[in-house]
Amino acid sequence: MSKLPPIESLRADYTQATLDEAGVLDDPIAQFEDWLAAAVSAAIHEPHAMSLATVDANGHPSARIVLLRRVDHEGFVFFTNYASAKGNDIAKNPHVALLFFWKELERQVRIRGTAAMITRQESEAYFHSRPRGSQLGALASPQSQVVDSREWLDARYEELRARYEGQEVPLPETWGGYRVVPSTIEFWQGRSSRMHDRLVFQREDPAEGTWRRVRLAP
Numbered sequence: 001m002s003k004l005p006p007i008e009s010l011r012a013d014y015t016q017a018t019l020d021e022a023g024v025l026d027d028p029i030a031q032f033e034d035w036l037a038a039a040v041s042a043a044i045h046e047p048h049a050m051s052l053a054t055v056d057a058n059g060h061p062s063a064r065i066v067l068l069r070r071v072d073h074e075g076f077v078f079f080t081n082y083a084s085a086k087g088n089d090i091a092k093n094p095h096v097a098l099l100f101f102w103k104e105l106e107r108q109v110r111i112r113g114t115a116a117m118i119t120r121q122e123s124e125a126y127f128h129s130r131p132r133g134s135q136l137g138a139l140a141s142p143q144s145q146v147v148d149s150r151e152w153l154d155a156r157y158e159e160l161r162a163r164y165e166g167q168e169v170p171l172p173e174t175w176g177g178y179r180v181v182p183s184t185i186e187f188w189q190g191r192s193s194r195m196h197d198r199l200v201f202q203r204e205d206p207a208e209g210t211w212r213r214v215r216l217a218p
């Protein structure tokens with residue numbers, strides 16, 4: 001059995017890079033793409049994995065990892081089951097937060113915004129680009145529901161696999177993408193002695209696509 005060292009003794013100083021006003025792009029989406037590209041170049045495992053926080057009808061938050069599948073000036077897109085716990089939360093309260101942590105680069109990006117379903121046409125195109133096994137998995141899994149057993153899930157997958165043999169797997173009614181339209185995007189670069197850099201873009205005018213940039217204390 002592994003022995004847990006005292007957690008309070010675990011510490012690291014961050015010294016890899018700095019982030020200053022002159023070094024950040026004016027467009028936060030371009031800046032995000034730049035950092036994501038750096039994470040890809042650094043061969044970080046699942047660099048597009050992000051934490052998605054939602055709030056339920058009672059104001060209780062939940063967080064889980066999802067994969068970013070598209071980013072542009074329209075927003076950040078991920079795919080999921082609309083009838084899942086996160087889907088139910090978003091239906092009641094579209095305010096969400098996204099979080100990327102690229103620890104190998106000592107970087108964090110925090111995004112707040114509102115989530116809305118993308119068009120079925122867009123979901124359809126992405127769904128059919130996925131490996132067939134993932135398409136069948138999405139069809140087989142009533143995500144976030146209590147199920148009887150692993151065996152029940154495997155049998156359901158097998159039944160659907162056989163049913164759609166040689167045919168296109170249909171996009172499930174309850175599966176598709178959400179686009180998170182950002183209202184704030186924070187770029188965090190770890191610095192020595194906990195004197196980190198934090199530059200936050202706050203959306204000024206959605207129509208104009210203009211942003212205000214401020215520095216926050218670490």
Ligand SMILES: Cc1cc2nc3c(=O)[nH]c(=O)nc-3n(C[C@H](O)[C@H](O)[C@H](O)COP(=O)(O)O)c2cc1C
Binds near residue numbers: 062144
């Ligand atoms: C690396 C990783 C990637 C994941 N990607 C997705 C994803 O893109 N979409 C998704 O619905 N769930 C994804 N999951 C599973 C979710 O974290 C979560 O278990 C699931 O969506 C159910 O969440 P909910 O019950 O809060 O709705 C991923 C999990 C991990 C660890």
